[in-house]
Amino acid sequence: MIDDLEATVLHWVEDHSHWEGVPWEDWKNFVGILASSVGLPGLSAGVHHFAIAVSENGETLNIIPHKVLLQDDGRRGPDNFAGWTREDYAENRRLYGLRKMTKVDERSLAALRAKGGRWYDPPPDSIAPLRQALPYLVQVGSAAERFLLEVGQASAA
Structure with missing residues (x-):
């Protein structure tokens, strides 16, 4: 889990072409980690992109993208x-909670990504601003580095 790691939640503000921070408590309440989900204040209805930057020891280890549909009440x-099926979502949650993946975990994540395509990726024009908004530099060889490379390659195609 990311409990002992630092997590920074970022929201893509398309109208202004930048990422802004979302307080962790607001994010936990929004996704319903400990209770029923509540709305995120100040966001309009529609499709929104979020990224959770997971960091440790001053380096960004992972970037977990989220694409969500917000209702009128946030x-x-x-x-x-x-x-995806309900089981696919459960497996995805399990995989993203891991600090380190085994080869089996990597194959499982690759299968989920292949099944769902790149649906969760932030818009191509948000990647450079995302790099700038990260709280720390990306650790070489990390999942964060792989994600940024994959998204960059996918948006260049």
Whole structure:
């Protein structure tokens, strides 16, 4: 889990082409980690991109993208951008909670990504601003570095 790591939640503000921080408590309440989900204040209804930057010892280790549909009250709406099953979502949550992945875990994540495509990726024009908004430099060889490379390659294609 990321409990003993630092997590920074960022929201893509498309109208202004920048990422802004979301307080961790607001994010926990939004996704319903410890209680029922509540809305994120100040966001309009529609599709929104978020990225959680997971850091330790002054380096960004992972970037976990989220693409969500917000309702008029700011709460998460029903979506299935990836076409995943309930089991697929459970496996995805398990994988993103790992500090280090085994080869089996990596194959499982690759299979989920192949099934769902790149639905969760932030917009191509948000990647350079995302790099600038990260709280720390990306650790060489980390999942964060792989994600940024993959997103860059996908947006260049």
